[in-house]
Amino acid sequence: MEEEFFRRDSKAVAKDLLGTRIRIEGLEAEITETEAYMEDDPASHAHGGKTERTRIMYESTGRIYVYLCYGIHHLLNITTNPDSAGCVLIRAAKPLEGLEKMRQRRDIEDETNLLNGPGKLCEAFGVDKDLNGSSYRSLGLEKSRSPKYETSGRIGISKAQDRQLRFYVPGSKYLSR
């Protein structure tokens, strides 16, 4: 996967990341759900202009943006086209390898509950702010298939919930809520 893959509209990248495998330190999963963000979006951190935190979305392509949500959960994003300060949030995935390590970190057995949410996914993979600013290459991304997908309004945000910016594999057992 090349950097040019990310130098596109965040909606296109969000769609194409479905069916992509992510691999970190022996743990592997296939992405089942993503969400697109862009500057022209009241729910995006980038909405309202460039700050120290959002600088990465304005100035980079294919870089990892991790942020701490509610002081508890880390959320994993990849920056896309900087012209629109875009990024894609990885929301859910199907576990493929390293399930025992994921269970250990998540303190739960059910495999459908290991990665079915952006905070859960980061906990299982051990993702935290140390990854912030790194290249997408740290995620070992590998497109394994191009599944059918659907879009929906977004989950868990307070603004512009109706925008069709959530992308997911319909029928997957590994989706958030």
Added chain:
DNA sequence: CGGTCGATTCGCT
């Protein structure tokens, strides 16, 4: 420098 609030998750009712 204090107040507010959030792209979530979990546990309890």
Added chain:
DNA sequence: GCGAATCGACCGT
């Protein structure tokens, strides 16, 4: 279904 947990970015004073 509802509320708490808990940190830091951001904004107004």
